Amino acid sequence: MEKTQPARGMRDFLPADVRRREYVIGVVRGVYERYGFEPLETPAVENIETLTGKYGEEGNQLIFKILKRGEHERTGAADLALRYDLTVPLARVVAEYGERLPKFFKRYQIQPVWRADRPARGRFREFYQCDLDATGSRSMIVEAEICAAASDVLAQLGFTNFTIRLNHRQVLAGVLDAAGVAPELHGDALIALDKLDKIGAEGVARELIERGVAGAAGAKLLRFFEGVAGIEKAAESVDVGAPGTEREAFNAAMLGRLVEFLGEHEAGARGVDELRQILQFAEATGAGARIKIDPSLARGLSYYTGAIMEISVPDLAGSLGGGGRYDHLVGMFSKQEVPACGFSLGLERIIVVMTEREMFPADLVSAAADVLVTIWDESSAGDALALARELRAGGLRVDVYPERGDKVGKQFKYASTRGVPFVAVAGPDERARGEVSLKDMRSGEQQTVRSAAAAETLKTLLKGNGDG
RNA sequence: UUGGCUGUAGCUCAACGGCAGAGCGUCGCACUGUGGAUGCGAAGACGACGAGUUCGAUUCUCGCCAGCCGACCCA
Structure with a gap:
């Protein structure tokens, strides 16, 4: 007997599963449309060179490749690959259709992507992303609206305790520069810092040394992040006022600390200013009460250039979604640089959490x-x-x-x-x-x-x- | 890529170096124009797969595959 399970990391969706998925997708689509985004679909398969070099070292290795067909099959060479996310295909589309698209192209895309990852809880090799991107504008209004849309989706699905963590690539780079971390070690330092909430300051210190970021730079970096933890504590004790006071105090203090630490660093200062704008714009939206500046947030994908964000909930180790600004990605496909910013909600993760918390309406299994x-x-x-x-x-x-x-x-x-x-x-x-x-x-x-x-x-x- | 745990009926799980068990589900009958409840009965397992130890392996050992948990990473 041949085995009848689906291939590793892939899943069959029985009727009850499909109903749940369609329910969530319906909510996502409804919210995205209400924000004026238009649907887009692209092929599952891309030319391999479209994908390689866009996601960083890790991502490159996780791309599902498709062997050349016909007489070239024996060489084992690949010329096609399954798409790894929906952002790079969007960038390709924007580069390809250029002027034929609106000046501000706002699209949403709900399709599967594939990663040759090791399956785990809430992580599969084939999974749906619900992407929302706007190209053509450098305004932080885009960031604020995208956060608002993602926030609306989760709120409408019944989530009450999620946080949008916000950071900025330039700020991150600035902090590392200011601490004296050599540019070529930025990547390693970020990987270590990203684990701050998990392994604590001592753990990060150890990892920084392992990765070659030792001495004064590492120490200075850690001192900064210890200060960050202190700000968190201080903000917690101010929560006597109106709801949101704690968060506002925290964000304000965090920005202040960043300005102080970055000093003369120009790009970093611009980044802080952008964060300030995003916070300010978001106050007028449903996302305002959700956003928290998190200077340790890094995100793996290499194409981000500005603000980066991630949505997390307490009971899932990973994130429900993430995104950011990537002003140079379209430029990798055409001479025309087109700024862009987007966000991706992970359908499977949303479903995992909703299933566990029994957040689906009862009549879904009708x-x-x-x-x-x-x-x-x-x-x-x-x-x-x-x-x-x-x-x-x-x-x-x-x-x-x-x-x-x-x-x-x-x-x-x-x-x-x-x-x-x-x-x-x-x-x-x-x-x-x-x-x-x-x-x-x-x-x-x-x-x-x-x-x-x-x-x-x-x-x-x-x-x-x-x-x- | 790495460490731990698990793998027995459709599902959830027992027991045992010597005949493989239950609950739930399925099917049949009581009930030849009416389901749910109850009772009775039946079907259903090459014990994930492969090798080894043994008179004999589902049990012990090794390999392999798969799943779960954690690390790494990520949506």
């Missing part, structure tokens, strides 16, 4: 049909199908019992176990009078109506029961 039409015998199968047709024309979801030999009791049982709320029976008596019997499986009540009125009757009953 029955496949509103009514099951039973089959009486050989000769009346045609009548049953005709009745089904009539009910369907009336807008009902209708299942026809497929086997003619089975006793009516069995057919009722089938409807019952599948949760179909109504059963229609047209035996010899009913048919002789042009009628059909309708049984409400939940109340057990049954009534006989003219066939022509069956659809209307059922619709009324379904509406009356309300929770369908």
Whole structure:
């Protein structure tokens, strides 16, 4: 026997799964459209050179490659690859269609991406991202709106305790420069710093040394981040005022500390200013109360150039989504530099958390049909199908019992176990009078109506029961 | 890439170096024009896969694969 499980890290979605996914996607799409974003779809497969070199060292290795076909197959060389995210394909699209797209191109894209990663909780090799990007503008209004949209999505899904962590690549670089970390070690230092919340200051110190960032630079860096932790504590004790005071105090203090630490660093100072603008704009949106400056946030993808953000919830180690500004990515595909900023929500992670917390509406797992039409015998199968047709024309979801030999009791049982709320029976008596019997499986009540009125009757009953 | 745990019926899980068990689910019957409840009965397992130790392995050992948890990384 061949194994029948899906390939590693890939999943089949049974009907209940698909319903849950479509529910979340529906909310995402609705919010994104309300922010004026337009749908885009791109191929699963890209030319391999489109993808390589865009994600950094790690990302490069996680790209699913597709071997050359035909006579070149033996060489093992790849010329195509499955897309790794939706941002790079967008950049390619923007470069390709240039002027034909609006000046400010706002698109959303909900499609699967593939990563040759090791599967884990909330992490798969094929997963959906719900991306939201705006190209053509350098304004921090874009960042604020994108944070607001992501925040609206989660709020509408029922999340109450998420945080949008916000940082800035230039600020990060500035902090490292100011601490005296050599430019070629920035990457290593960031990887270590990113773990601050997990392994603590001592852990980061150890890792910094391991990665070659030792001595004065490492110490200065850590002192800065210890100061950051102190700000957090201080802010916690100011929470007596209106809601949000703590967070505002924290963000303000954090920006102040950054300015102080960065000193004359020009790019860093500009970054801080951008963060300040984002905070200010976001105050007018639903995201305002969610954003927290986090100077240790780094993010793995190499194409970010400005603000970076990530959404986290307490009960999931990873993030629910992340994004940032990438002003040079489109330029990698064309001479024209096009600034851009975007955000990606991870559908699978949202679903993992929502499933665990039972955040899905109860009626999502509703029955496949509103009514099951039973089959009486050989000769009346045609009548049953005709009745089904009539009910369907009336807008009902209708299942026809497929086997003619089975006793009516069995057919009722089938409807019952599948949760179909109504059963229609047209035996010899009913048919002789042009009628059909309708049984409400939940109340057990049954009534006989003219066939022509069956659809209307059922619709009324379904509406009356309300929770369908 | 790395450490730990697990792998037995469709599902959840027992027991045991010597005949493989339950609950739930499925199917049948009691109930030949009516489901849910109850009772009775049935089907369903090459014990993930491969090798070794043994008179004998589901059990012990090794390998391999898969899943879960943590590290690394990420959505």
